[in-house]
Amino acid sequence: AGVSAPANSQASHQSTQALVENPFLAVLVGFAIVVGVLLAGRQFIPKVLHEVVRLRNRELFLITLVLICLGTAAITAAAGLSLAIGAFIAGLALSESEYGHQAFAEVLPFRDTLASLFFVSVGMLLDISFVFSHFGLVCLVVFVIVLLKVFATAIPAMLAGFPVRTSLIAGGTIAQVGEFSFVLGSRGADVGLLTGDDYQTFLAAAVITMAAAPLLT
Structure with a gap:
């Protein structure tokens, strides 16, 4: 054995x-x-x-x-x-x-219990010092993620005839990084697709978008 x-x-x-x-x-x-x-x-x-x-x-x-x-x-x-x-x-x-x-x-x-443990583990993985030392890069990644996700929903909604405001609100509801992305990101880091800095940038951007999600809807 x-x-x-x-x-x-x-x-x-x-x-x-x-x-x-x-x-x-x-x-x-x-x-x-x-x-x-x-x-x-x-x-x-x-x-x-x-x-x-x-x-x-x-x-x-x-x-x-x-x-x-x-x-x-x-x-x-x-x-x-x-x-x-x-x-x-x-x-x-x-x-x-x-x-x-x-x-x-x-x-x-x-x-709820497992979700709490999941986010505790995410918090333990995030290096706060990395966020501050690469603050500009993290903000840029957050901006790109939010922009792409909002317009990926808002543009088709407007083409379907929905008002601009409604379309933007719909886009804002999915602007944050989804929880399953953490699983994919972790797997990517394990097999070498993401470097340590890449993974920390992803974690920081994901956490910020999720924290800002209520403000985007």
């Missing part, structure tokens, strides 16, 4: 590097995994959840949800993708099933 663990870790790292070096392969693998899991969500997962629901055991239902999430994450990790992406895909698969609303109700109590 002690020998197999490093071997598995090395194999996982090599598969990840192969995906990084071949973007086309990464897209194909990612697409295949998403399609495969969603198809399984429509065929396999509903049957499993149906049998669990028949037992009328709420704890068992919750445990089954956790196992589905961890299992999907393990599959994506074995394929060289992120654990978080696997968990995200598992959520998509569950939402496709007839028990999606029940599953959401079961995990809802954990959402």
